[in-house]
């Protein structure tokens with residue numbers, strides 16, 4: 001069995017995150033595919049050639065599959081085996097991951113190159129692309145959950161989050177032509193949180209209905225800690241726990257806009273008294289035509305529609321490469337040292 005640079009050269013006792021295993025224990029192939037979105041925000045920081053060379057140095061045999069759009073991923077990933085490295089923003093990682101979900105024998109290697117990088121940050125994967133690749137020497141593999149949605153508009157899968165209320169309304173109104181500004185988006189969310197007038201709904205968490213109907217100014221189901229323009233709504237979310245974080249704000253008890261903006265800036269959104277935080281496997285949300293977002297995409301509301309939006313955690317849908325040295329989501333406490 002040949003493995004890509006399995007043994008770390010400097011760390012005699014690699015410590016892998018809890019729930020993860022060394023990549024060298026599961027990979028029996030040095031095969032690798034590189035997807036590189038040349039349109040993503042940070043793509044000028046390196047080139048596919050540089051990344052291919054860096055992967056070679058780790059012991060992989062990478063093949064770069066050029067893609068002009070998401071549609072090209074069907075062909076590029078059809079026969080992919082081994083490790084699929086995806087360089088791009090959250091949108092690119094999402095697009096590729098949707099093709100890999102539920103597939104055996106494939107591991108996702110994230111090379112964050114966007115603005116928000118919510119997926120990479122949740123896993124402790126950040127930095128310049130070549131540094132990220134270097135940190136994959138002696139890496140571990142851990143499960144990465146996805147969210148699966150069955151709704152009146154159809155089926156959806158998300159990596160980061162889905163939800164309705166203020167953030168979905170902001171995304172539905174957000175005009176990308178005005179420029180992609182995290183600050184503008186956060187300010188818009190603050191305003192929407194204090195002004196949005198939601199319809200009361202009765203939520204069900206893991207088959208247990210909530211006692212009352214509640215008007216939620218914000219209802220977000222998160223897999224990663226942050227979504228959108230780095231909105232850290234679920235500050236302790238764990239992408240490998242088989243659960244989704246349910247973050248909600250009852251509109252009748254909401255704080256003022258500044259309280260939310262300040263909490264986001266302080267990174268303790270869940271500590272606000274008006275923010276309720278729970279974890280569940282299955283969440284059922286009554287649908288009355290309200291707008292939803294699924295990661296960065298919007299499912300526009302449909303007047304007069306009724307039904308249920310069922311959101312379920314798809315535990316371990318993907319296997320993801322994580323550096324052993326960096327802390328990872330849910331793995332701040334590391335497991336026993338690997339022999």
Ligand SMILES: Nc1ncnc2c1ncn2[C@@H]1O[C@H](COP(=O)(O)OP(=O)(O)OP(=O)(O)O)[C@@H](O)[C@H]1O
Pocket residue numbers: 035036037038039040041042067068069070073088089090091092093095096113114115116117
């Ligand atoms: N493999 C791909 N090749 C080319 N284009 C892609 C690919 N995957 C996604 N895209 C498209 O590229 C666009 C930008 O992607 P992405 O969101 O990853 O980058 P970004 O906008 O720089 O990131 P961020 O949102 O973090 O700033 C998206 O509209 C997406 O549809």
